[in-house]
Amino acid sequence: xxxxxxxxxxxxxxxxxxxxxxxxxxxxxxxxxxxxxxxxxxxxxxxxxxxxxxxxxxxxxxxxxxxxxxxxxxxxxxxxxxxxxxxxxxxxxxxxxxxxxxxxxxxxxxxxxxxxxxxxxxxxxxxxxxxxxxxxxxxxxxxxxxxxxxxxxxxxxxxxxxxxxxxxxxxxxxxxxxxxxxxxxxxxxxxxxxxx
Numbered sequence: 001x002x003x004x005x006x007x008x009x010x011x012x013x014x015x016x017x018x019x020x021x022x023x024x025x026x027x028x029x030x031x032x033x034x035x036x037x038x039x040x041x042x043x044x045x046x047x048x049x050x051x052x053x054x055x056x057x058x059x060x061x062x063x064x065x066x067x068x069x070x071x072x073x074x075x076x077x078x079x080x081x082x083x084x085x086x087x088x089x090x091x092x093x094x095x096x097x098x099x100x101x102x103x104x105x106x107x108x109x110x111x112x113x114x115x116x117x118x119x120x121x122x123x124x125x126x127x128x129x130x131x132x133x134x135x136x137x138x139x140x141x142x143x144x145x146x147x148x149x150x151x152x153x154x155x156x157x158x159x160x161x162x163x164x165x166x167x168x169x170x171x172x173x174x175x176x177x178x179x180x181x182x183x184x185x186x187x188x189x190x191x192x193x194x195x196x
Contacts, residue, residue: 006074010082011065017086018061024093025053028100046100049112052176053096056116059182060089060123070139071130081129085122091115099172109168110161116175117157124150153178 029050032039064085071078095115098108127150131141144150160174 007068007071010074010079011068014064014068014082014086015061018057018064018089021089021092022054022057025050025057025096028093028097045103049096049099049103049172052172052179053092055179055183056119057089057092059179060085060119063123063182067127067130067140070143071134072138073134075133077129078126078133081122081126085119085126088115088118088122091118103172104168106164106168109164109171113157113161113164113171113175116178117154117161120150120153120157120178124154149181153181156181 029046030043032043092115095108095112099112102108124147127140127144127147131138131144134140156174156178160171163174164171
């Protein structure tokens with residue numbers, strides 16, 4: 001029987017945590033409190049934020065997979081950076097439920113953005129930690145280059161957090177824009193994975 005590599009073990013652990021996060025979010029989705037269109041309409045903000053959160057976890061899961069597949073070497077710092085990312089993602093069910101109950105209030109919108117910002121920064125730290133462990137000429141370093149999306153995401157989340165006090169709806173539009181930007185995994189990582 002073949003032993004799993006360090007990256008395989010880290011990926012399997014992370015996949016399990018992300019699956020649990022999605023499961024917790026799904027348990028928080030409640031059916032309408034009646035069989036009318038108005039009852040369903042009241043449910044729409046919660047469904048929207050659930051779809052956005054589900055997409056965010058899916059995007060992190062997909063990009064995380066490509067990132068680890070292109071990674072040759074792990075160390076303790078990479079494992080801690082990965083755990084840091086999972087911590088931020090684990091907060092998503094809480095803020096998703098809160099936004100679902102109070103979609104137009106600024107504090108839930110700010111909290112949702114803060115979790116998005118923390119997750120984006122944690123992913124950026126994970127990428128930098130992997131590059132440090134594997135060298136500046138590693139497949140990940142070459143594939144990501146200047147990492148424009150990785151630098152733009154925190155700025156967009158910060159803008160959404162600031163705008164939440166004026167209009168929470170615009171904040172959610174910005175948070176959704178970040179998800180759209182990341183929806184297609186970085187092809188450079190997939191190509192780097194094939195090269196390793």
